[in-house]
Amino acid sequence: MTTKLRTVAPAAASLATVLLAISPSLAASWQTRVNYGGNTGMDLYVPDKVDASPGVVVSLHYCSGNAGNAHGWFQSLADKYGFVIIAPQAGGNCFDATPARSGEREAITKMVQYVITQHHADATRVFAAGASSGACMTNALIAAYPDVFAGGSVLAGVPAGAWTGGNAYGWTTPAGRSAAEWGDLVRKVNPGFTGARPRVQLWHGTADTTLNYEPNFPAEVAQWTNVLGVSQSDSTTSSFRGSQDTWNRISYKNAAGTLVLETNVAQNAPHDLSGRGLWDDVVRFFGLDMDPPPPGEGAGGGDGTGGSAASGGGGSATSSASGAGGGAGVGGGSATGSTSSGATTGGAAEGAVGATGGSTNSAGGSTAAGDDDPTTTGSDSTSSDGGCNLASGGQQPRGALVGLLVAGLGAMVRRRRRSAA
Known part of the structure; x- marks a missing residue:
């Protein structure tokens, strides 16, 4: 024996x-419905090997989604680099992306303060990122709370001030509005603010028929170049191959040489960008892959000339003289729309839904899981958020x-x- x-x-x-x-790896897990003192739902992820004073990423889900849909976007990167993730839950079908210092936006700043207090997070390294409705909310947050956020990454959104739906879906982006007028919509939210504005990273696909590439992306670029005080003369162009798309990038630096705005466009990519291998490049832009951040880059990241190669987020980049870039986003619901009276109008499906692997929408749809498919129309807004509820990857639980x-x-x-x- x-x-x-x-x-x-x-x-x-x-x-x-x-x-x-x-x-x-078993110790770190998501905390759900964290009691931080507010009513908007909060999920929280603190990795096992968290930095002594970690950065914070607010990960914002799409319409018809929930906080859980935004859990996986940054989790492996948080494990690798030691930052904390907050995943808020929208109070309705979508986040209320109205730029204002109140409501869900104020609640999210309370979540940030909770993490700063409870986990000794670095208040100078707080960032927001989201797809679709979450992208619109990112624009709203960095417009309303430049005193809280050091930067934001917007994956297929609308300019701050263009969201009209509250917690439902709706946007209005007048084609004739000037860059100064778009910039004023940001400045009037917090008129007393005189500090450095958050750094901004924009992504969009030319085949996006949900939050349409035209006029939304050009309006976003006009808005943030105006707010940040940069122009084409301050820019360089580059391109890199992501996991599924080739992205044309324009990087803008201010007079101090700090990268303050980065625009990314991929030709023929539709709305849903959440599954296109971009999150590692978002972390690169935020500078959370380095500690401390590189000199001269403010709160975040690299020089903007190329994408991160990890997780399919990008490859080598080639730089050239200042110029415009083309590009595209990915996935997403279908939409039909027209332009009248200087405003974009139309309707669209709210994102294909399926169980695992999802379905493909008839007009440049997305692979998705768990979304609704409501279709609404309105005279001044494209009324679909092409939510792209990514299915589980089928990984065996530990x-x-x-x-x-x-x-x-x-x-x-x-x-x-x-x-x-």
């Missing part, structure tokens, strides 16, 4: 080694893996005991 059991010992030792290797290993060891021991008997 003793001899037979000795043969089990190496297997047990091997299992112990595996369990020890897995166990550090807890299940441990259970299988333990069960296997138990079976081995039982077999040895029976043979000994």
Whole structure:
């Protein structure tokens, strides 16, 4: 019996080694419905190896989604770089992306303050990023709270001040509004602010028929170049190959040489950008992949000449003289629209939905899971947010893996005991 059991010992030792290797990653998990003192729902992720004074990313979901849909976008990057993630829950079908220092936007700043207090986060490294409705909310947050956010990344949104739907879907982007007028919509939200504005990263696809590329992306660029005080003369162009698209990038630096605005366009990519391998490049722009941030880049990241190669987020980049870039986004619901009286009008489907793997929308749709598919129309807004509810990747839960290993060891021991008997 003793001899037979000795043969089990190496297997047990091997299992112990595996369990020890897995166990550090088991500790970090999402905390849901965190009580931070506000009514808007808050989920929180603090990695095992968190920085002593970590950065914070507010990860904002799309229409018809929920906080859980935004969990996976930055989680592996938070594990790698030690920052904290906040995933808010919209109070309705969409976030209320009205630029104002109140409502859901104010609640999100309270979430940030909670993390700063409870987890000693760095108040100078707080960022927002989102897709679709979350992209619109990102524009609203960095417009309303430049004193809280160091930067934002907008994956297929509308300019700050163009969202008209509240917690429902709706936007109005007048084609004739000037850059100064778009900039004024940002400045009037917090007229007393005199500090440095958040850095901005914009992404859009030319085939986006949900939050249409035209006129939204040109209006976003006009807005933020005006607010940040930069122009084509301050820019350089580059291109890089992402996991699925080639992105044309224009990088704008201010008089101090700081990268303050980055615009990214990919030809023929539709609305949903959440699954296009861009999140690592977002982290690069924020500078959260470096500690401390590089000199002269303010709160965040690289020089804007290329994408991050990790997780398919980009490859090598080539720079050239100042010029405009073309480009595209990805995935998303279909939309039909027209332009009248200087405003974009139309309607669209709110994003294809499916279980695992999702369905493809008839007009440049997205692979999705769990979205609704309402269609609304309005005279002054495209009324669909092409939500792109990405399905689960089907990865085996770590807890299940441990259970299988333990069960296997138990079976081995039982077999040895029976043979000994």
